[in-house]
Structure formats: structure tokens, C-alpha cells
Amino acid sequence: MNFYAIRAIYKFEMARTFRTLMQSIASPVLSTSLYFIVFGTAIGSRMGDIDGVSYAAFIIPGLVMLSLLSESISNASFGIFFPKFSGTIYEVLSAPVSPFEIVAGYVGAAASKSILLGLLILLTARLFVDYTILHPIWMLVFLALTAVTFSLFGFIIGIWADDFQKLQVIPLMVITPLTFLGGAFYSINMLPDLWQTISLFNPVVYLVSGFRWAFYGVADVNIGLSLGMTGLFMLTCLATIGWIFRTGYRIRS
Amino acid sequence: MHSIIKVQDLGKTYDSGFTALNNISLEIKRGEIFALLGPNGAGKTTLISIICGIARATSGNVLADGFDIVLNYREAREKIGLVPQELTNDAFESVWSTVNFSRGLFGKAPDKAYIEKILRQLSLWDKRNAKMRELSGGMKRRVMIAKALSHEPDILFLDEPTAGVDVELRRDMWEMVRELRESGVTIILTTHYIEEAEEMADRIGVIRKGEIILVEEKSALMDKLGKKTLSIHLQCNLNAIPSELSAFNLTLDQEGSYLHFSYDSTESDRVAELLAQLNTLEIGIKDLNSSESSLEDIFVDLVKEA
Ligand SMILES: Nc1ncnc2c1ncn2[C@@H]1O[C@H](COP(=O)(O)OP(=O)(O)O)[C@@H](O)[C@H]1O
Numbered sequence: 001m002n003f004y005a006i007r008a009i010y011k012f013e014m015a016r017t018f019r020t021l022m023q024s025i026a027s028p029v030l031s032t033s034l035y036f037i038v039f040g041t042a043i044g045s046r047m048g049d050i051d052g053v054s055y056a057a058f059i060i061p062g063l064v065m066l067s068l069l070s071e072s073i074s075n076a077s078f079g080i081f082f083p084k085f086s087g088t089i090y091e092v093l094s095a096p097v098s099p100f101e102i103v104a105g106y107v108g109a110a111a112s113k114s115i116l117l118g119l120l121i122l123l124t125a126r127l128f129v130d131y132t133i134l135h136p137i138w139m140l141v142f143l144a145l146t147a148v149t150f151s152l153f154g155f156i157i158g159i160w161a162d163d164f165q166k167l168q169v170i171p172l173m174v175i176t177p178l179t180f181l182g183g184a185f186y187s188i189n190m191l192p193d194l195w196q197t198i199s200l201f202n203p204v205v206y207l208v209s210g211f212r213w214a215f216y217g218v219a220d221v222n223i224g225l226s227l228g229m230t231g232l233f234m235l236t237c238l239a240t241i242g243w244i245f246r247t248g249y250r251i252r253s
Numbered sequence: 254m255h256s257i258i259k260v261q262d263l264g265k266t267y268d269s270g271f272t273a274l275n276n277i278s279l280e281i282k283r284g285e286i287f288a289l290l291g292p293n294g295a296g297k298t299t300l301i302s303i304i305c306g307i308a309r310a311t312s313g314n315v316l317a318d319g320f321d322i323v324l325n326y327r328e329a330r331e332k333i334g335l336v337p338q339e340l341t342n343d344a345f346e347s348v349w350s351t352v353n354f355s356r357g358l359f360g361k362a363p364d365k366a367y368i369e370k371i372l373r374q375l376s377l378w379d380k381r382n383a384k385m386r387e388l389s390g391g392m393k394r395r396v397m398i399a400k401a402l403s404h405e406p407d408i409l410f411l412d413e414p415t416a417g418v419d420v421e422l423r424r425d426m427w428e429m430v431r432e433l434r435e436s437g438v439t440i441i442l443t444t445h446y447i448e449e450a451e452e453m454a455d456r457i458g459v460i461r462k463g464e465i466i467l468v469e470e471k472s473a474l475m476d477k478l479g480k481k482t483l484s485i486h487l488q489c490n491l492n493a494i495p496s497e498l499s500a501f502n503l504t505l506d507q508e509g510s511y512l513h514f515s516y517d518s519t520e521s522d523r524v525a526e527l528l529a530q531l532n533t534l535e536i537g538i539k540d541l542n543s544s545e546s547s548l549e550d551i552f553v554d555l556v557k558e559a
């Protein structure tokens with residue numbers, strides 16, 4: 001195992017984050033805070049509790065997930081897209097590193113960033129909303145699992161994309177709608193039956209539900225199912241990445 | 254002792270359907286400087302990219318120090334450093350961090366003293382904290398070399414190292430290549446500057462349209478293919494070449510004041526014969542001048558042959 005290589009890639013990627021601290025950390029924290037103020041405090045005060053949880057507190061897990069998903073994807077996709085775009089990828093390709101080590105470096109860094117960001121958002125939320133975390137360990141497990149899974153997904157997008165537009169299109173056109181419709185702002189039990197069924201095809205539902213369960217002990221779907229679906233998505237991403245390295249798809253001509 | 258690089262029946266057809274390499278076989282000897290000479294689009298970069306792991310071969314295989322570049326890619330790649338043709342870099346990284354990054358990537362424990370040594374050798378030490386985007390093109394090229402050397406490779410590939418490089422850097426680079434060879438590093442460079450191959454290489458391979466058409470010791474190549482020309486300045490102009498001289502490969506210039514005798518460098522005794530003949534025919538000689546064709550002429554001849 002080439003640990004030095006993993007560390008080199010990881011450090012390189014983390015340095016990039018801290019160089020762009022405003023963009024990579026401060027701005028998502030700020031924009032999520034705006035949600036807390038508008039939806040949580042202002043509008044939420046006129047809404048009833050959901051499953052015995054105040055609306056302001058109810059939306060916190062969903063909002064953290066929203067940032068976690070979009071930041072994991074954009075960090076990881078940009079991290080591998082940019083060397084491909086600028087040509088510096090030649091060095092990684094010519095180095096004695098295995099696909100696992102490359103992924104560990106890039107995805108590890110992207111996931112670390114997202115986890116850090118998620119925790120910062122939770123801390124910030126404390127300024128506006130009083131909330132509890134019933135199962136802190138499970139909360140961290142879901143946080144880490146989601147960060148890693150969607151960083152893997154971002155890595156795939158970064159390899160697939162051959163221009164900047166493609167890099168943006170999946171997060172914007174697929175992930176954001178899925179997150180908004182994934183129960184971040186409501187319980188899917190509040191939907192008509194048909195839409196409840198349709199929602200079950202949305203993977204984000206399982207993430208938000210599981211994450212919310214870790215906070216308040218209430219969930220839209222079974223907690224085991226949440227874990228299972230997240231794990232399934234992760235395995236799908238891993239298999240896809242395995243295929244990418246086997247075939248050289250868009251990285252080795 | 255086996256060759257340090259052994260390329261066997263290597264073929265490469267790009268996804269576009271274009272065949273860039275056609276069953277290439279080539280051996281590089283340990284410790285030599287090998288120049289791969291060929292016109293643009295001949296397949297030089299493709300060959301290097303495959304050996305270094307950036308591109309995949311369609312057929313054939315390559316051994317680097319006995320290790321298969323696909324099956325034993327770790328062992329093979331650890332030994333190889335590459336300075337690519339294109340100048341690519343991370344604009345916001347400092348010289349120091351980007352060179353250390355390379356060393357880590359190739360699996361070597363940090364060694365500040367060693368990195369300092371190569372930065373000093375390449376006159377980069379003063380610039381170690383500069384960001385890549387602040388550097389001139391020549392300086393960036395030096396950093397690329399430092400990155401390639403950061404993990405102490407046994408084999409160094411230089412893909413068109415002096416394309417668009419100023420005279421000073423070119424001289425420094427030649428100097429450095431010689432020092433590296435002294436320390437036992439095998440160097441493979443591609444170029445279409447013939448003078449570079451002529452100045453540096455121990456052996457020369459010529460590649461054209463994805464095929465190696467010749468591999469020779471430089472000196473043998475120049476001997477074997479080198480043509481010499483003897484220019485004879487005549488005392489009196491001639492109207493035509495006398496029939497007595499038809500056994501010699503002669504040309505007469507337009508005014509009839511110069512005879513040019515073209516011969517292979519291996520048959521220099523023909524010169525004496527010609528001069529004796531001229532003497533017999535009482536053709537007076539004002540002056541003599543002999544010139545040797547450069548590697549450039551040889552190369553142009555070679556790649557022109559369709
Ligand atoms: N990724 C690619 N896809 C298709 N054709 C390519 C690709 N890269 C190079 N080629 C073609 O392969 C040939 C050899 O290119 P290259 O190895 O770069 O030549 P050289 O380095 O000798 O100038 C050229 O005709 C080039 O157009």
C-alpha cells in the first residue's frame with residue numbers, strides 16, 4: 001500500500017480547500033443559516049410540530065443533508081475533474097498508485113471536508129434553534145456514510161464530465177430536486193399516498209429519514225432500510241469506479 | 254545484464270481508430286542516453302505515454318527493469334520519472350509543495366535535504382516559495398524536471414525537453430542530463446532538434462508513422478549514413494564533366510567553376526583517386542573544401558523515404 005501517495009493527494013486536496021476557505025466552507029454555512037432563519041425561525045414559528053418535533057428543529061437534519069450532498073459531490077467532482085482538465089493528471093496516472101489509493105486520497109479529502117462542513121452547520125444551527133441529538137454515534141455514522149457515498153458519486157461525475165457544464169448539471173438538475181423532494185422540509189407521511197410511493201424511489205428519502213432518526217428517534221422509513229439503501233448506493237458507486245479503472249474510461253486513452 | 258527497457262511488439266490504436274504505433278520493438282540499455290527522433294505525429298509521445306502508464310497499449314508489452322508495466326506496475330513505475338511534453342501545473346501550488354507532492358505520490362518518504370539538492374541543481378531554490386503561476390515558462394519546465402526527479406528514478410523520460418526553451422536552459426539541461434547519466438540514470442529523450450540528439454545521445458532511434466525504422470549507435474549511424482562532399486574550386490571553368498571522370502559521382506555547378514564530389518565517409522580513398530585523375534587530365538585546382546553531412550541531413554533523408 002502506497003500510504004505516502006494517499007497522504008500526498010489528501011494533503012493536496014485539503015490545501016486547496018483551505019486556500020478557498022470562503023467558497024468551500026464559509027459560503028455553504030452562510031447559505032444554510034439563511035434557511036434556518038427563513039424556514040426555521042420565521043415561517044416555522046407559524047407551523048405545527050411534526051412527529052412531536054418543532055418545525056425549526058425538524059428541518060435541521062434535512063438541511064445538513066442538503067449541504068452534505070451538494071458539497072460532497074462538488075468537492076469530489078472538481079477534485080478529479082480539474083487535474084484532468086489542466087493535464088496534471090498525467091502525474092497521478094504515471095505514479096505507482098492503485099485505483100484504491102487514488103480514490104482514498106481524492107474521496108477521503110472530499111468526504112473529510114463535507115463532514116467538517118456538516119458539523120459546522122450543526123454548530124451554527126445551535127445559534128438559531130434548540131435541538132437534541134438522541135443517537136449521536138448514529139448521527140456521525142450517517143454523516144460519514146453519506147459524505148463518503150456522495151463523494152464517490154462526485155468522483156464518478158468528475159471523471160465522466162469533459163466540460164464544466166457537465167460538472168454542474170448533475171448536482172443542479174438531479175441532486176437538488178431529489179433533496180428538496182426527499183423530505184428535507186416535510187415528512188413524506190404528509191404527502192398523498194401516490195406521492196409517498198413515488199418518494200420511495202428517491203434515494204435521498206432514506207438518507208434524510210435515517211439522519212433525522214438519529215436526531216429525534218422518528219423516521220419516515222425503517223432505519224435498517226435507510227442504512228441498507230445508503231450502503232447499496234455506495235456499493236453501486238464503488239462498482240462503477242472499479243469499472244472506470246478497469247476500462248480506463250475517460251482517464252487513460 | 255538485461256535491457257532496462259524492453260518494448261515488445263507494441264501496438265496502439267486510439268479509440269478514434271487511428272493507429273499511432275505499429276508493432277514496435279525496442280530495447281534501451283542500462284545507463285545510456287537514447288534519443289528517439291521523429292517528425293511530429295510519429296508516435297513518440299504515444300510510446301512514452303504507454304511506457305509510463307498514461308495510455309494503454311492495444312497489443313504487446315513493455316518491461317521496465319524486468320517488471321511488466323501492467324502486471325507489476327508499482328515496481329515498474331517507481332523506477333520511472335517523466336517530464337511530459339506539455340507544461341501543465343497547479344497554478345496555485347508553490348514550487349516546494351508541488352515537488353514534495355510528486356515524491357509522496359511515488360511512494361517515497363519525505364526527504365527535505367534531497368528535494369533541496371535538486372531544487373538547487375535546477376536553480377529553483379530561490380523560487381521555492383513562489384507559486385507556479387508566478388514562474389516563467391523556462392522556470393516551469395525546470396519545476397517539471399524537479400518533479401520527475403523527486404523520487405530518484407533510475408529511468409528518466411524527457412519528451413521534447415527543449416522545445417521552446419531558451420539557450421541558457423537548454424545548456425543547463427544538457428549539463429544536467431550528462432550528470433544524471435554519470436550517476437547511473439538511463440535517459441530517453443525525444444526530440445526533433447537533431448543537434449540535440451547529435452550532442453547528447455549514445456544511441457539514436459528513428460521513428461516514423463508509428464514504426465521504428467532504425468536504431469543505431471550515434472557514431473555508427475553517422476559513419477554509416479554520413480555522406481561527405483568534396484568541393485573542388487577549379488582554376489579554369491569547365492563546360493562539362495570530362496568522360497574520364499564518369500566513374501566518380503560528380504556534379505558541376507552552373508558556371509563550371511566548382512566540381513562537387515559526393516562520397517560515403519567509408520570510402521575516402523576515392524578522394525586520392527579523383528585528385529590523381531584530375532592531375533592526369535591537367536585540370537588545375539584553386540582550392541579544396543570537404544564537408545560532412547550532419548545528422549540532420551541523414552534524418553531528413555531517412556524520414557523522406559516513403
Ligand atoms: N488521444 C488521441 N486520440 C487519437 N489520436 C491521437 C491521440 N493522441 C495522439 N494521437 C495521434 O497519434 C499520432 C501520434 O501522436 P504523438 O504520439 O503525440 O506523436 P509525436 O509525439 O511523435 O509528435 C498523431 O497522429 C496524433 O494525432
Ligand SMILES: [Mg+2]
Nearest residue numbers: 297298299338
Ligand atoms: Mg510528442
